[in-house]
Amino acid sequence: xxxxxxxxxxxxxxxxxxxxxxxxxxxxxxxxxxxxxxxxxxxxxxxxxxxxxxxxxxxxxxxxxxxxxxxxxxxxxxxxxxxxxxxxxxxxxxxxxxxxxxxxxxxxxxxxxxxxxxxxxxxxxxxxxxxxxxxxxxxxxxxxxxxxxxxxxxxxxxxxxxxxxxxxxxxxxxxxxxxxxxxxxxxxxxxxxxxxxxxxxxxxxxxxxxxxxxxxxxxxxxxxxxxxxxxxxxxxxxxxxxxxxxxxxxxxxxxxxxxxxxxxxxxxxxxxxxxxxxxxxxxxxxxxxxxxxxxxxxxxxxxxxxxxxxxxxxxxxxxxxxxxxxxxxxxxxxxxxxxxxxxxxxxxxxxxxxxxxxxxxxxxxxxxxxxxxxxxxxxxxxxxxxxxxxxxxxxxxxxxxxxxxxxxxxxxxxxxxxxxxxxxxxxxxxxxxxxxxxxxxxxxxxxxxxxxxxxxxxxxxxxxxxxxxxxxxxxxxxxxxxxxxxxxxxxxxxxxxxxxxxxxxxxxxxxxxxxxxxxxxxxxxxxxxxxxxxxxxxxxxxxxxxxxxxxxxxxxxxxxxxxxxxxxxxxxxxxxxxxxxxxxxxxxxxxxxxxxxxxxxxxxxxxxxxxxxxxxxxxxxxxxxxxxxxxxxxxxxxxxxxxxxxxxxxxxxxxxxxx
Numbered sequence: 001x002x003x004x005x006x007x008x009x010x011x012x013x014x015x016x017x018x019x020x021x022x023x024x025x026x027x028x029x030x031x032x033x034x035x036x037x038x039x040x041x042x043x044x045x046x047x048x049x050x051x052x053x054x055x056x057x058x059x060x061x062x063x064x065x066x067x068x069x070x071x072x073x074x075x076x077x078x079x080x081x082x083x084x085x086x087x088x089x090x091x092x093x094x095x096x097x098x099x100x101x102x103x104x105x106x107x108x109x110x111x112x113x114x115x116x117x118x119x120x121x122x123x124x125x126x127x128x129x130x131x132x133x134x135x136x137x138x139x140x141x142x143x144x145x146x147x148x149x150x151x152x153x154x155x156x157x158x159x160x161x162x163x164x165x166x167x168x169x170x171x172x173x174x175x176x177x178x179x180x181x182x183x184x185x186x187x188x189x190x191x192x193x194x195x196x197x198x199x200x201x202x203x204x205x206x207x208x209x210x211x212x213x214x215x216x217x218x219x220x221x222x223x224x225x226x227x228x229x230x231x232x233x234x235x236x237x238x239x240x241x242x243x244x245x246x247x248x249x250x251x252x253x254x255x256x257x258x259x260x261x262x263x264x265x266x267x268x269x270x271x272x273x274x275x276x277x278x279x280x281x282x283x284x285x286x287x288x289x290x291x292x293x294x295x296x297x298x299x300x301x302x303x304x305x306x307x308x309x310x311x312x313x314x315x316x317x318x319x320x321x322x323x324x325x326x327x328x329x330x331x332x333x334x335x336x337x338x339x340x341x342x343x344x345x346x347x348x349x350x351x352x353x354x355x356x357x358x359x360x361x362x363x364x365x366x367x368x369x370x371x372x373x374x375x376x377x378x379x380x381x382x383x384x385x386x387x388x389x390x391x392x393x394x395x396x397x398x399x400x401x402x403x404x405x406x407x408x409x410x411x412x413x414x415x416x417x418x419x420x421x422x423x424x425x426x427x428x429x430x431x432x433x434x435x436x437x438x439x440x441x442x443x444x445x446x447x448x449x450x451x452x453x454x455x456x457x458x459x460x461x462x463x464x465x466x467x468x469x470x471x472x473x474x475x476x477x478x479x480x481x482x483x484x485x486x487x488x489x490x491x492x493x494x495x496x497x498x499x500x501x502x503x504x505x506x507x508x509x510x511x512x513x514x515x516x517x518x519x520x521x522x523x524x525x526x527x528x529x530x531x532x533x534x535x536x537x538x539x540x541x542x543x544x545x546x547x548x549x550x551x552x553x554x555x556x557x558x559x560x561x562x563x564x565x566x567x568x569x570x571x572x573x574x575x576x577x578x579x580x581x582x583x584x585x586x587x588x589x590x591x592x593x594x595x596x597x598x599x600x601x602x603x604x605x606x607x608x609x610x611x612x613x614x615x616x617x618x619x620x621x622x623x624x625x626x627x628x629x630x631x632x633x634x635x636x637x638x639x640x641x642x643x644x645x646x647x648x649x650x651x652x653x654x655x656x657x658x659x
Contacts, residue, residue: 001015001062003025004072005073005075006072007075018063021058021059021062022058029041037078041053050190056106057189078204107374111369114380116268116277120169127151128149129148130147152166152169152170153170153171153174158274163274165230166230167232168233170274172191189373190371191371193372196410198437199215205218226461227404227444229402229404234322236472236473237278237279237472238280239281239474240265240479241480242478244283244485248261248284258292258327260289260327262287263382264283264285264312265279266279266319282537285541288303296326308321308541316558316563321381322382323382325383325396326385338392339389339393347421348463350399350467355423355463355466356423358383363406363410378403383400385397385399400467400468400470413425413436413441421464422460423463425438425458442455482535484533484539485536488502500548503546510526513588515530515576517572517573517576518569518573531566540554548580549584553581560572560575
């Protein structure tokens with residue numbers, strides 16, 4: 001077969017066999033090159049990007065790499081230094097090649113992908129279709145063009161079901177050559193490469209000083225045409241329980257100030273989209289922040305990030321940060337129970353400042369991928385906004401920004417505008433301190449005559465060209481990983497305060513020190529109530545800051561809190577055996593209230609009884625009435641179910657308002 005090669009030394013054609021090793025093609029390329037360094041030889045299927053070192057492909061045949069008759073290969077390499085002699089050059093290149101072969105491994109082979117990616121790679125992924133009674137004339141066990149399964153990237157199916165973007169794995173199936181069905185997946189050139197709009201430093205041609213002193217067509221980025229991204233990394237954002245959002249919204253309802261939180265969850269297959277992926281949110285962690293009526297101030301990176309990530313990863317179902325959420329709510333002046341509807345098609349969905357922030361978050365959290373030469377591609381971080389609806393209610397909208405947006409932010413090309421729906425393109429800067437090259441940027445739109453026209457994006461363009469929509473919702477039958485949302489939320493000073501004393505009081509009320517391991521008896525109902533109370537993300541995260549429980553014991557605690565069956569009598573056994581739990585129980589006993597009186601009847605009466613004759617709930621009722629100064633009016637807190645007898649408006653246990 002004929003392989004075409006284009007390099008900086010010209011265009012060449014080589015006659016090779018499909019079963020030839022890639023090294024044979026490499027040797028022919030090097031023969032046509034002028035003073036090349038073999039260790040730097042790369043090949044690609046495009047003029048720029050997706051370059052792969054030939055040394056990492058050793059042992060692969062041309063056919064296995066997807067090279068067919070007439071394929072055009074783009075080769076690049078660096079020249080040796082002219083000052084070195086031929087003998088020295090040969091020795092250095094040989095040593096360098098050996099070092100590269102021994103030190104460099106294929107990154108995409110060793111990467112550890114998310115379980116949802118492993119699942120979809122093992123599935124056929126085709127869209128099943130039933131037998132069509134109008135056109136199918138065959139038997140029940142046969143198949144024809146009208147009922148055979150569709151590819152996951154089928155255009156007609158997506159248009160019929162109003163699916164705007166391909167899922168990540170459907171997009172991969174579309175890009176993967178047909179030979180992948182018979183060839184090893186690790187033998188193929190990875191089809192994905194991350195976008196980069198930065199100037200290549202140093203220049204591959206080596207013919208001029210590096211940017212900003214010089215620039216040429218070999219090192220400068222090409223012109224950019226903004227377009228809708230054909231795929232999305234996450235197809236759906238699922239909130240495991242409505243209580244998660246309600247607790248997050250409580251701070252805004254009490255103060256009117258906006259809030260921000262990190263979404264803690266995991267990824268699962270999503271059956272509403274071919275080969276889809278959904279992010280399931282199990283909790284929200286609120287970092288230190290300063291809220292305002294129309295915005296908030298946030299510090300990045302946040303100090304507690306490594307601890308929170310390690311804690312989430314140790315859960316029974318490993319968790320991670322899957323995105324972020326913030327509020328943008330404004331009550332109506334005429335009706336404070338309703339919110340203003342300000343994010344819609346005639347205004348904006350995600351402001352330019354928020355889109356740039358989302359790009360920073362996505363760039364900092366790439367997705368491990370076996371389909372990228374670097375082992376990383378794009379990001380699954382979702383940006384969610386809680387905002388008002390047309391009916392005055394509160395709704396959650398979810399977005400990602402495109403790979404073009406991330407590349408433009410990384411190249412320092414764009415900035416936010418005063419108009420939230422507009423993105424500004426920065427001016428080029430050739431100063432040595434902050435050199436910035438800005439290529440031509442265009443976007444296409446339909447004018448008033450319905451014609452598709454192209455327009456320069458300088459100095460600004462609409463923010464929607466950078467957005468990727470993600471659907472959102474909650475399951476009809478919630479089954480959250482954390483069964484409780486009653487504990488105080490972190491970093492809400494003055495509104496909700498997390499204290500060790502409050503934890504010890506609640507442990508005492510739940511009679512935690514009296515609960516032994518399952519094999520030693522004990523009240524099973526008490527055990528289940530305690531297990532449910534411990535199954536609270538904010539409680540577990542707070543206990544990790546008290547220094548009472550070691551990091552090893554914290555892993556046992558988070559696994560207990562996220563156990564699939566809290567009714568299991570043995571669910572608490574591993575936790576009870578830890579030193580951290582025993583320390584916590586020691587402090588609980590020391591802070592326990594004094595014992596109740598041993599008798600309640602006057603002496604000399606007709607009947608005398610001890611406290612053993614009186615049901616314990618009578619003592620509880622007396623204590624509640626005394627605490628409520630004799631009112632006897634019991635109010636149940638809807639968040640923590642604590643029985644309040646005082647006349648105040650807030651719960652004495654969790655501090656939240658009583659309904």
